[in-house]
Amino acid sequence: MAQDPDSTPSLLDSLGEEIIRIVAPVSACMLLVVLLVSTLSSSTSPLSSLAAAAYSDPSSSSSAASIWDKLSGALLSSLVFIASVTLLTFLLVLLFYLRCTRFLKSYMAFSSFVVLAFLGGEILLLLVTHFSFPIDAITFSLLLLNFSVVGVMAVFMTKMPISVNQGYLVIIGVLVAYWFTLLPEWTTWALLVAMALYDLAAVLLPGGPLRLLVELAISRDEDIPALVYEARPVEPRPGARRRLWRERRDYGTNSGSNANPSSLGNMSPVTDERRDLGTNSSLNSNNSMTGEALPETRLVISEQESAGGSSRSELRAPLVQTQLDSRGEGEIEGIGLGSSGAIKLGLGDFIFYSVLVGRAAMYDFMTVYACYLAIIAGLGITLLLLAFYRKALPALPVSIMLGVFVYFLTRVLLEVFVVQCSTNLLMF
């Protein structure tokens, strides 16, 4: 077969790599949550969609009153949740302003430990019960303790291999998201929409807490004490920038820390091929388009999710006072069109995307696929907007709105259509 000369690597080889590096862990997190939900949930029977097609059931209109009750109850609980999250975020901003970083960091280490040990332990227990896995209590607790301690170290120490760090961040996201899916249905949807709106307000409004936090961090050149997932920096082209890679590597393994802007300033003799859409090599490179000072592109915010003592009961009633929420903005240091930035996404985004998909999994798998595609599309749109606007942007609103919209469309329109065609063996 005729082949084009492969000596010069084609453009397609590395285009869009950063985007895939952030889409892959988001997809992995969603997949794990869907698997957990489908194995551990016993509420919906698997035949719901086929059975619904077999006999055409008119939608019940008698429960109109209870729908309104459910709706108002859900709205109320999500409002309370949002209010507590706002308060806690302002508290975080205050603490950060007063430079209590050590307290914040140790608090986050403590809460990751609690998430991994207690939430993770409960889920593992549920799995062991479900699969009748033979394991004794002592082994189990020993393994769990080790797992949690390594997790805390992986997330907060800089010397860990980056895959371990990324893996543990995804696991923390999965655990918290699974517990959120246990909320009642209307509450979950109301909560998702409310969080998306809150994220929009908190990041873009001038008085929003997240914006304040970001500006504080930028003006002080410090890291935000946060849990953030960072995609691995892209390997340079052969022969081009080894030095850059080493600097990036140090920066990259600073888990949870947004590396100092100045460390990236050494990207000096930028080869002309580099199209610096958003890289922060502003200091020395003269042909980059972003001559501005780095800070605007460095925005990642997420606060640590903490689970209070009696985690499960607190999660059921959304009055989770001690819950700090992690929401984040997608940040991009150079859109994935060939520059070498690493994209960072707050852990809260992982969590809420997975909550949406997990809740869709409780209905049927068709909604899962549709919502997955909608969320990925929303994430792509957010990244594009980021490359365009070059400032802190909330990653939740677009994806969540698209996801919720597609969920309802699928449930109302698509499912009947597809089931009708498929059971008659008609396809196109």
Place this chain on the structure above:
Amino acid sequence: MTAAAGLGYVLIALGPALSLFVAVIAKKPFLILTLLSSTLFWLVSLIVLSAVWRGFLPVKSAVWWPYVLLILTSVGFQESVRIVFWKVYKRLEDMLDAFADRVSKPRLYLTDKMLIALAGGLGHGLAHAVFFCLSLLTPAFGPATFYVDRCSHIPFFLISAIMSLGFVVIHTFSMVIAFNGYAEGRKSDQAIVPVVHSIAAIMTLINLAPGGCVVGVPLLCFMAAVTLQYCWQMVWRRLTEHQNRQMNN
């Protein structure tokens, strides 16, 4: 019937797609993005179709002409979506070429363009398989199976898996044919894609007759083979022409 059977049905429907993905597409991130966006395109077109047809469903089983209308409108709509997809791709290609010039890398090769077309087609086929077959497969992981009245020879899941396999092949390779046809401006290539798609879809109407699936499903696989053969011939011709042109330069 048990997880093994369920997994088997999944692999029947998606096996070739999965091997194409792992061997060709997973290596280049841009192709993964193309796949995801074409899957999204197909989903959006399906949602629009279901929105249009929702008022007329469910159709009584004795009548068959609404199904003809349904199939024809759906195929027509999807073909127009393909043209829209092509236009979007054209603009993207120009942007990519401009970017390549700026980064002083070679422009898109012919194989690159074909790979993008392949990824786009695979996205369509994957979306088809996922929504028409996989999303209904959840009961297959349980302890029992399900038969449809019209085709009581083999389980429903197996029929839908085989049909999805046929359609995956048809969607994937007809996108390659279509893109090449639009790029070269050859009317025969451009025309054959909607024709093949409609014939394949109309052939599934044969399944409406009791016992018709014995005829309909093999015919569908035959159409898939025809698409494959046509695509192979076209690609071979194009690549040898290209290589000859390069050697002459």
